[in-house]
Amino acid sequence: MIDERKKPELLIPAGNLETLRTAVMYGADAIYIGGDLYGLRAKAKNFSIDDMREGIAFAHSHGKKVYVTANITAHNQDLSGIRNYFRELKAFGEDRPDAFIISDPGVFSIALEEVPEIEVHISTQANNTNYETYRFWHKLGATRVVTARELSLEEIVELRSKIPHDMEIETFVHGAMCIAYSGRCLLSNYFTGRDANLGACTHSCRWKYHIVEEKRPGEYLPIEENERGTYIFNSKDLCMIEYIPELVKAGIDSLKVEGRMKTALYVATVARTYRKAIDDYFKDPKLYEENKSLYLEEVRKGVNRQFTTGFFFGKPSEEDQIYDHNTYEKAYTYLGTISGEKDGLYELEQKNKFSVGETIEVIKPSGETIQTVVNTITDDQGNEMDSCPHPRQRIFINIGTKLNPYDILRRKE
Structure with missing residues (x-):
């Protein structure tokens, strides 16, 4: 039986409060988020200071950790703002972040000065490709380093054997790949x-x-004479759901999912599937092997660009690129997340249009999936509607089954 002490952390992205709560409820051990400034996802909705405080408190109340990205390549004019930013987050008290994710040595130094009680993790943006780099950051006070995506499993195994035992390794295992070296x-x-x-x-x-x-x-x-297409830099998405044993045996401490700009449906789908895969493996490796095809089938229900194993088993080839288009494959549409109940109807904020009579699916944090039919839709005034065409409208539904907060509705396309 696998040693439970070596079970890796499942680290899930969140771009706003909705996806943070979803990540918590659907199986994440930790969530990484960005504020309005100093992170590498400026186009994500991101978190205001108040939202960050609320989100971290929510995660902590469920026994989960939250890491905050501050991984820009900082310029002179950024430094005083970063210092004040760290002071603001320190003032959260017990619900301050559990770690900062940093790539810039200057930002790293400021974090150690201003918030020495908060751990520092070194971002993949710092090009962490060898064990001496890990030792370097460990000596300076970092507790974790995120591997460069260009490392193979064989390299990670060697790295693990040559760094301090208390130095943690975090590795991306799912999500979009960047064409550039370490981003x-x-x-x-x-x-x-x-x-x-x-x-x-x-x-x-x-x-x-x-x-x-x-x-x-x-x-x-x-560019391609064989007319395959001209999207020459368009890589497939990473997916290692079929290789949990290899990741665990390599000594990786945290399995990281990419996607701070993705929807709650993506977060829920990926989080609960990786959660089940990890737990099944530690419960019984045979159970994991029996279910591998089911895990892969389920993560494909999220938005993706086809899957690759990236650099884990050697350098990618032309088979890891998509030449003929640049769009995602979308198996399901996100309809909304249940937020409450009123007079036997269930409340949600509509994300995409759906109609009375449509067959939809409900996914639950427990792992259960229910297929059902939409019986009624009403607006917040109690007026019945045949469909809900207006994004972000608060609606109430009856779908003939009991629902709970954080249940997510999706429609197969």
């Missing part, structure tokens, strides 16, 4: 003036490209 990209800045290293990436790598020969301006030549 260090200038493409967005070059084309649009929006700096990826300051959190404003436009994902220029997902665009369609052609070649123009200088003596034939305006004549666009396809």
Whole structure:
């Protein structure tokens, strides 16, 4: 039987309070979030100071941890603001963040000065590709380092054997892959003036490209002669749900999911599936092996760009790119999350249109999935509606089954 003490943490992203609560309820051990400033997802909704305080308190009340990203490449004008930011978060008291995720040595130094009681984790943006880098950060006071996504499992195993036992390894195991080495990209800045290293990436790598020969301006030549397409930088998404044993045996302490800009449906789908896969493996490895195809089938119900194992088993090849389009594969549409009950009807904020008579699914934090039919929809004044066409409208529904807060409604496409 697997030693329970080695069970890795499941670390799930959240871009707002809704997805943080979802991550907590659907199986995360820890959640990473960003504030309005100093993180690398400036286009995410992110957290105000008040939302951050509320979210951390909610997570802590359920025994979960929260890590806050401050992983920009800071410039001189950023430093005083970062110092004040850390002081604000320290003032949360018992519900302050459990760790900061940092890549910049200057920001790291400020964190040690201002909030020495909060752990510092070193972001993948710091290009952490060898065990000497881990030792370096450990000597300075970091408790955890996030591996560069370019490392193989074999390299991580060697790294684990040559770093202090109390130094933790965090590794991305699911989500979007960046075309640039450890996310260090200038493409967005070059084309649009929006700096990826300051959190404003436009994902220029997902665009369609052609070649123009200088003596034939305006004549666009396809890059791929076999007409497969011209999305030459468009990588598949990472998915390691079928390799939990290998990740555990490599000595990885935290399995990290990418996606702070994703919906609550994505967070719930991925969190509860990885939660079940990890727990099944530690309960009985045979149970995990029997269910592997089911785990993969379930995570495919989230939004993704097809799956790859990235660098874990060697360098990616042309098979790990998507050449003919840059859009996500969307198996299900997010309809809303149940927030309460009133007079036998269940309340939610509508995320996408659905109608009376439609067949939908309910996914629950317990892992249960129910297929049912929408019987009635009413607005907040009690008026019945055939459908709910207005995003973010508060509605009440009857779908012929008992629902609970945090149950999520989805429709198969």
